[in-house]
Amino acid sequence: MSWLGDYDDPYDEYDETSVRERPNPKANRPRTKQRPEHEDAVTGIVTGVDRGRYRLAVRVGEPDEAVVTAARARELRKQSIVAGDRVDVVGDTSGETGSLARIVRIQPRTTVLRRSADDADLVERVIVANADVMLMVVASADPPPRAGMVNRFLVAAYDAGIHPVLVMTKTDVADPAPFLAAFEGLGIEVWRSSIDDPPVEALRERLDGLTTVAVGHSGVGKSTLVNALVPSAGRAVGHVNAVTGRGRHTSSSTVSFRLGDGWIIDTPGVRSFGLGHVATANVLRGFPDLAEVAEDCPRGCTHLATEEYCELAAAAADGRLEPRRVDSMQRLLGTLVAARAERHEE
Numbered sequence: 001m002s003w004l005g006d007y008d009d010p011y012d013e014y015d016e017t018s019v020r021e022r023p024n025p026k027a028n029r030p031r032t033k034q035r036p037e038h039e040d041a042v043t044g045i046v047t048g049v050d051r052g053r054y055r056l057a058v059r060v061g062e063p064d065e066a067v068v069t070a071a072r073a074r075e076l077r078k079q080s081i082v083a084g085d086r087v088d089v090v091g092d093t094s095g096e097t098g099s100l101a102r103i104v105r106i107q108p109r110t111t112v113l114r115r116s117a118d119d120a121d122l123v124e125r126v127i128v129a130n131a132d133v134m135l136m137v138v139a140s141a142d143p144p145p146r147a148g149m150v151n152r153f154l155v156a157a158y159d160a161g162i163h164p165v166l167v168m169t170k171t172d173v174a175d176p177a178p179f180l181a182a183f184e185g186l187g188i189e190v191w192r193s194s195i196d197d198p199p200v201e202a203l204r205e206r207l208d209g210l211t212t213v214a215v216g217h218s219g220v221g222k223s224t225l226v227n228a229l230v231p232s233a234g235r236a237v238g239h240v241n242a243v244t245g246r247g248r249h250t251s252s253s254t255v256s257f258r259l260g261d262g263w264i265i266d267t268p269g270v271r272s273f274g275l276g277h278v279a280t281a282n283v284l285r286g287f288p289d290l291a292e293v294a295e296d297c298p299r300g301c302t303h304l305a306t307e308e309y310c311e312l313a314a315a316a317a318d319g320r321l322e323p324r325r326v327d328s329m330q331r332l333l334g335t336l337v338a339a340r341a342e343r344h345e346e
């Protein structure tokens with residue numbers, strides 16, 4: 001039996017015969033409604049995507065755990081399937097060389113990390129599904145840290161409902177404290193890492209059982225860190241090319257690795273992280289104390305320092321909120337407002 005045929009064909013042998021016995025009178029009615037559930041399906045976790053083929057881990061934690069290659073069923077062709085997705089898969093899930101399974105369902109996602117290519121881009125792409133933690137990897141120097149970048153990661157994380165964790169690398173090169181001052185009020189979880197002493201054991205423990213997505217600008221030491229956490233990952237460590245200024249062997253795809261009882265999903269070094277799709281309220285959701293106070297703001301308040309009256313600013317002034325917390329929030333929201341302004345100029 002060959003599994004290498006057209007796996008987008010919904011009428012292959014995995015369809016129950018009842019579908020064919022009663023042909024659909026309305027040709028344009030979605031077939032999925034009439035098709036019986038694939039009761040023999042197993043759950044797979046998408047660990048990588050490559051030109052229409054998906055790499056899945058199936059029967060995770062069981063003795064017959066396997067890595068399988070799969071295509072998606074035709075009815076799923078308009079949906080994106082990304083690293084971290086839980087999917088139902090049928091067919092040959094042995095994982096043997098040359099075998100091809102078929103994804104028939106995408107399970108509901110707990111979180112969705114989206115990214116528009118830039119702020120003007122209305123087309124948002126899902127890059128990772130079901131992440132619990134966003135590991136923002138930022139170099140203390142070389143390349144110099146940029147607050148705007150971290151604010152963007154934070155906005156994307158809060159928007160997605162993913163817990164952000166900041167790792168400052170290269171602390172052997174520079175002290176990250178001055179940079180971190182801008183975020184102090186937000187109470188963000190910060191880790192420090194140096195070339196000789198990355199906090200490998202502590203981070204493994206912290207992230208155990210969770211799905212973590214690692215993000216960071218190219219060259220910050222993200223691959224170095226992922227390799228330290230997952231020695232078998234073999235992520236290429238970049239050497240900056242003197243001519244192009246780009247890393248030669250830098251990672252170019254999104255791949256998940258097992259990390260204890262959880263997963264770490266490494267994304268390619270990003271230069272931009274468009275926020276064209278994000279709403280202010282989604283960011284505030286990450287800060288319940290601030291969100292509650294902001295409920296009394298005038299309608300449409302941006303909560304920026306430029307507002308004539310903002311309840312957050314008032315609360316900072318009369319001691320209900322910590323001034324540096326409101327300050328940091330204004331900076332965070334400033335990033336978003338600037339991103340949206342760019343988008344509307346287009």
Ligand SMILES: Nc1nc2c(ncn2[C@@H]2O[C@H](COP(=O)(O)OP(=O)(O)OP(=O)(O)O)[C@@H](O)[C@H]2O)c(=O)[nH]1
Pocket residue numbers: 169170171172173193194195196216217218219220221222223224225236237238239247249250251268269
């Ligand atoms: N001094 C110092 N150098 C580091 C540290 N971490 C990583 N590096 C170096 O920084 C360079 C870039 O590291 P990578 O791990 O390739 O960076 P990356 O973020 O994965 O970059 P891309 O692969 O382009 O995404 C390498 O030469 C590393 O050896 C650190 O904590 N201290």
Ligand SMILES: [Zn+2]
Pocket residue numbers: 294297298301302303304307309310311312
């Ligand atoms: Zn306000």
